[in-house]
Amino acid sequence: MEYVPCMAQPVKTARPQTSTQRLKMRRQLAAAAMELFATRGYAATTVDDIAAAAGVARRTFFRHFRSKEEAIFPDxxxxxxxxxxxxxxxxxxxxxxxxxxxxxxxxxxxxxxxxxxxxxxxxxxxxxxxxxxxxxxxxxxxxxxxxxxxxxxxxxxxxxxxxxxxxxxxxxxxxxxxxxxxxxxxxxxxxxxxxxxxxxxxxxxxxxxxxxxxxxRRGAPQVAAVPAAAPATAPPVVTSAQGDVLVAVARTDAPLSEVMRTIKEALTDRP
CATH class of the missing domain: 1.10.357.10 (Tetracycline Repressor, domain 2)
Structure with a gap:
């Protein structure tokens, strides 16, 4: 008998789903679950019923959802x-x-x-x-x-x-x-x-x-008390004892209560 070597056949592996494919399948299962819950009732519907209605195997269902409760919230x-x-x-x-x-x-x-x-x-x-x-x-x-x-x-x-x-x-x-x-x-x-x-x-x-x-503080920056001569980009500081002018810089959308609080604190903290 003559020996004929056989070539090993490559093993076919399932392609990983893209996020779009995954979401499509989840929605398909969810639609099937909702339809069955509405017609048969929640208690009478099983995971097997949902998988069959969606045209997939039971294991496919569990690749996407852990329970039938989870199935109607696919997104x-x-x-x-x-x-x-x-x-x-x-x-x-x-x-x-x-x-x-x-x-x-x-x-x-x-x-x-x-x-x-x-x-x-x-x-x-x-x-x-x-x-x-x-x-x-x-x-x-x-x-x-x-x-x-x-x-x-x-x-x-x-x-x-x-x-x-x-x-x-x-x-x-x-x-x-x-x-x-x-x-x-x-x-x-x-x-x-x-x-x-x-x-x-x-x-x-x-x-x-x-x-x-x-x-x-991010959307409505806190009011900054700065010396009159300081540039607008200077860090917040309080005027010195010799200063006779206090300038408060605030955005127009800053809450009035916050503007007044910051001015009061700046004046109170002066030496």
């Missing part, structure tokens, strides 16, 4: 990444509160991109406690991201150890304002100028935290 992971990118790319002079407001807008964009789907998902989360808990967990991820960002904007011991509290409260205020507007929009079946409503809500948050120096 939160990618949205969280986009929100973080907004924070990382923020201009150095921007008010940190403004930066966080821009970051949370990525969440609103996610919902506004598919209003009909968002409305149906909202209805489901109101009816199924497990889905409501999953939604709350998603919201908490954004709050943690924004809290870390705001805390990094504080100077060390700038508020006698209360910096973590202030950062968490401010981050929670932004997220709460966003969610309040979002829920009203969803209850109106996705109708109305949600962007204008969101901007109005953020103005309320900005006004509330305008007097917290560590959070306001």
């Amino acid at each position: 939160h992971d990618d949205t969280l990444v986009r929100a973080e990118a907004v924070l990382e790319a923020a201009p150095a002079h921007e008010n940190p509160i403004d930066t966080v407001c821009r970051g949370i807008k990525e969440v609103m964009k996610m919902y506004a991109a598919a209003p009909a789907v968002s409305v149906e998902r909202y209805k489901l989360t109101r009816e199924v406690p497990a889905l409501r808990e999953r939604e709350i967990a998603s919201v908490a991820r954004y709050e943690r991201l924004f809290t870390r960002y705001l805390l990094a904007r504080f100077d060390e011991d700038s508020h006698n150890g209360d910096e973590p509290l202030l950062a968490e409260v401010a981050a929670s205020a932004v997220v709460t304002a966003h969610n309040h507007v979002l829920r009203r929009w969803l209850r109106r079946d996705g109708q109305g100028d949600v962007e204008a409503e969101l901007d109005h809500a953020f103005e309320i948050v900005r006004h509330t935290f305008a007097t917290v120096p560590a959070l306001a």
